[in-house]
Amino acid sequence: MIEIDQLSFDYRTFSKEPGLKGALRDIFHRQYQAVPALKNLNLTIQDGEIVGLIGPNGAGKTTLTKLLTGIIQPSRGRVTVAGIAPGSRQKQLLRQIGVMFGQKSQLSWNLPAADTLNMLAAIYQLEPDRYQQRLQELCAMLDISEIIKLPVRKLSLGQRIRCELACSLIHEPRYLFLDEPTIGLDLLTQEKIYDFLKDENRLHQTTIILTSHNVRDLEALAQRLLILSKGELIFDDKLSKLPLQIKQADAYCLKYWIGDRADVREEVIHDPGQLFAKMEEFRPEQIISLSKTGVSVEDVILKIYQREKERQLQE
Structure with missing residues (x-):
């Protein structure tokens, strides 16, 4: 279990005046300041959960991941993973953690992943x-039995990502931290990654913390969604509990021919049952297109970001 109690972290930075005078003054009288990245965060994640962690740039997502993996130490408060403070870097805990960053590789470019x-x-x-x-289990689930024998430089992006996942999971960690795991991947490869991660979670009860800007990742995997903004937790619940106030319901737009294709009509239908009944009135060749409109998770998350930004400007 992951437990976070009143967790805060401040980055230490400094400012200086421009020009030679500012540079000289900075050498002898550097002015430091603390920039808060996380503020009094309280959170509990149960073992076996798949949690989506999102937020705009600078929200504190990467900082939280670094704190949970022991890369940095808290400024204030407490964080434990499996009852151990990550900052202590005990081998007992490090053996239980797997990390994969989509834009940083642990594979050697000129060597095979094996x-x-x-x-x-x-x-x-x-x-x-x-x-x-x-290894055989991961190769089968990720379909990498042959490609792990090839130099990494000869692999496609999707193949490299699957090898990265194998490296993160080879020691059977209880906690897996993924940062943008599907960045740059095509839809088919994304689906393969989703299926693999769901199987890994189901078979081994692996706790997965997923940071991503790809809303498809969240819809496919996340059982619970955390939204950070300016270091504060502004949403913690299931995806289905997002405040869907942008539009009240989905709608289906049906476009079809009438008669000898001289008359094109378009109809918006809200009830799926009515849609199926309407489509049965036409021959297949009469239907031009069918599209779905309405609220999406991406719309809602963007609306939450905008609302939070407006709130901060008012303060």
Whole structure:
């Protein structure tokens, strides 16, 4: 379980005046200031949850991930993962954590992914039999049995991402942190990643913390959504509980031919049952197009961002 109690983190930065005079003054009298990245955050994540973590740039998402993985220490408050403070960097906890950053690779460009996996097995001191069993399991689930033998430079982006996932999960971590795991991937490859992560969560009860700007990631995976803004938690609930006030309901736009294709009509229908009944009135060749309009998760999240920004300007 992940427990966060009154967690705050401040980045230490400094300011200086421009020009030579400012540079000289900065050498002897540097003016430091604390910039808050997280403010009094309280949060509990149960084992086995898949949690989506989103927010605009500068919201504190990456800072929170770094705190949960022990890369940085809290300025104030407390954070524990499996009952251990990540900042202590105890081996007992590090063995239970897997991390993958979509824009940063742990693979060696000129070596096959198999070499990196073998190295990680040595670092985590995995038993040879269990390592081979886990490797075969991941290769089957991610369809990488052949590509892990090729130099990484010869792999496509999607193939590299699947190898990165294998590296993050080879030691069977209980907690997996993913930052933009599907960035730049085509829709088919994204679906393969989604299926794999859902299987990993179901089979091993792996807790997954997913940071992404891709709303499809959240819709496909997240059982719970956290929205950060300016270091504060402004939403914590299921996707279905997002405040859908932008439009009241989805609508279906049906465009079809009448007669000898001289008359084109368009009709907006809100009830799916009525839509199916209407379509049965026409031959297949009479239907020109069918599209769905209405509120989307992306619309709602954007609206929340805008509302929060307006609130901060008023303060």
